[in-house]
Amino acid sequence: MILWRHIGLFSSSLAFLKSDFTDWDCRRVDSKLVLWNTLREVAVAEADAAESALFTVPNLVSTASDFETSPEAIETLFSECPLGTIFLLEIALGSCMLNRGQYSFEPCEATGKRLMEFMFQRNVSIAVLLTTVWPIKQAFDMEFVYEFGTDTASQWHTFQNDPFHKCAGMSAGSKEWELLQDLIWTAVRSEHMVFAKVRDFIFHEDIQDLVTDQLEQPQSFVPECFLGWVATLLIKASVTWHMESFVYFSYEQVLKGYLADLTFWEFFGSTWLLSVLLGQVCVMHRTINEMDFWGSELLKDPHINSIGSLRLKASPIFSATAAAVLGEGARAYRVNGESRLLTYAVYVWGEAFLKWLPAYIKRFHSLAVYNLMVFGDTATYQVCSAIQRAVCLQLDTKNSLHRYTIPLALMNLGVDAFILDFDIYPFQDPTPVLISELESYSVMPEFLISGSFGDACICNALAFYRSTPSLRDFIRGLLDWLYEHPFPHAVSQRALSAFLGESPIKKRQSTGPFFVKAERLAPWLPDRARPGIAWAVLDPGVQFSSSANLETSGWAGDAEDIVIYHFFYGAWLDAEVAMAIDVKDREMFDIFYNTSCGKEPQVCEDRRNQRIRKHLVANRRGDVRNHTERACFSLPYSSVDLEPVPKTGLGKLSRA
Ligand SMILES: *[C@@H]1O[C@H](CO)[C@@H](O)[C@H](O)[C@H]1NC(C)=O
Ligand SMILES: *[C@@H]1O[C@H](CO)[C@@H](O)[C@H](O)[C@H]1NC(C)=O
């Protein structure tokens, strides 16, 4: 694994000041030139149908050619909608190359240059570029240009056979570069993921040494084979994209500089197939920029004069949340002499989970916890609404950012929020425990987070947010970072951990706080909002503990002391990681929430309690959780077989 030596890239904003999220989809752009929403919808539909290359679709080509020749118009479009403009330029370039490229690509050169500039020299991150709903990756699909080189009379032939770019016969290492190029070609021709074919090359010791050199001495590192090196880094980025954010961002940082230096034909036309490799960096991930809540509702404190005026100017979900706060969704509680409002909230969607939702809600009700807000899509809403006294909110976007949008919306409405994952089981009413926790610190915590049993890491299955200006500011910064860095694999927890750092506050009477190690997120982090927030970890030993599914999870002590138990349903992980996770028991929901086993209700209840007891015994790790300073568990990536199945319309390698 590569260690990044410090690079001084800290921004120094004192507080979070943005009032809306970047409109990458261009849903709210008011343009006189292009109907961005319509263009995006047509583009997405064409890409999904994938009947022909996008730059042969007449509608798209004619829109692109309307602007292509006017630099001013293009610049205006870019300022309105960067990704839409990049997409249009790809269409313009593709259709130009198809028509004229082989013998004379000069007419396409200006467009290609513009495209390269917008993609790689402006402020669009690689991850945004590759995960957006705009089918930018699909429009890269110009494999025919690689075939131009086979015609010895064409200009491409000259370029593609330039020994310098091919890195042929120039040094002792040439053979290796030629081999890599062959492997890439073979993989692309046979429509395989490139990574599987080049694994041995990519993980070779010599290559790892070079990468280390580069990351440690970026100034003095000069690659022997420039385009081959860019190809290598792209492949490495694609491996780590699925596994390890810190290493991925290290590569991305280096790649950004290299990509900004490439000419369009080096990128689209060289025998290193760089545009194909870039398209494979993240095959299975599409960013959802829609959050139902409006950016302004999350990023700013609302000014509520009356709920009536709020309703007029709010998104449906924000109004519904506000109404729920005024109704049964929030409950008053007293902490340190202050009366405040408290809500428990969960978001859930998907058939596998919905069948357990009634029992989940009823379990809270049986503990006299009615201030539980259930957020979810239409199906969730229907199941939830059938339960008496349930508080149900329809939140249609299946966006993992809801982990932070929901507490932020609630905090903005002046409510403290305890956000729960769905794969948990409450053994007792958490509120009294929460109050005594909050009161046991000399400074009242703004944020409480569950922790991991066997290492010194946080776990965001359970998190309590006290609505304070500094916590709202902190979560806004975190949410915006996640929005701008659409990276898969549980990065929402990793980012939280990295943003929080390693200094939880101390209880009044305690030998020391729970020891915390921060996860590695990226080689650079935005400066956190100051002053930092007061946060602490909920007892990971027994009160807020977990099943022993992972090497580092489990619980210890007396089962009577468990407040909320996290039983780790593996599919949550699967959804975020591009590979199979070995989770032993997928029947957890059945153990905890199956209240209808077809026998007498009491027999069923006895059976359920018995199974829960048995489960707890099997997952108990001892009498007491040992102190640990072990760093956070992260998935090993060099040994993983990464051959995901591309989804329809994504990651297609060549025209059928
Ligand atoms: C892009 O970044 C530059 C330099 O950091 C900055 O000056 C500029 O305002 C940014 N542009 C946009 C559109 O964010
Ligand atoms: C609960 O258990 C019974 C008996 O094992 C089973 O038939 C039923 O499908 C389970 N309920 C759910 C919701 O899976």
Ligand SMILES: *[C@@H]1O[C@H](CO)[C@@H](O)[C@H](O)[C@H]1NC(C)=O
């Ligand atoms: C705590 O550490 C002791 C000594 O290393 C070990 O025997 C015991 O199993 C540990 N307990 C737990 C709960 O891990």
